[in-house]
Amino acid sequence: xxxxxxxxxxxxxxxxxxxxxxxxxxxxxxxxxxxxxxxxxxxxxxxxxxxxxxxxxxxxxxxxxxxxxxxxxxxxxxxxxxxxxxxxxxxxxx
Numbered sequence: 001x002x003x004x005x006x007x008x009x010x011x012x013x014x015x016x017x018x019x020x021x022x023x024x025x026x027x028x029x030x031x032x033x034x035x036x037x038x039x040x041x042x043x044x045x046x047x048x049x050x051x052x053x054x055x056x057x058x059x060x061x062x063x064x065x066x067x068x069x070x071x072x073x074x075x076x077x078x079x080x081x082x083x084x085x086x087x088x089x090x091x092x093x094x
Contacts, residue, residue: 008066012055015042016066036063 008016019038023030036058042048043055
């Protein structure tokens with residue numbers, strides 16, 4: 001079953017989130033460029049083909065857009081749950 005979230009499927013978003021988390025856990029900068037390269041590497045990999053993952057390659061612009069959207073969504077949720085004056089950056093470690 002292919003579930004779509006905008007132009008991103010759930011599988012694609014999970015891969016993006018995993019790639020970003022992986023880069024955060026290494027010494028590599030989790031830049032939009034690095035995230036895009038690693039995301040596309042995973043999607044094109046032999047293992048993705050063997051698992052029959054339904055994920056498409058993404059451009060840098062698409063990745064930037066998705067990361068920006070997710071950050072804005074996070075900030076909105078913080079403000080809704082902690083008040084309009086809450087600082088989402090101060091809560092990032094929780």
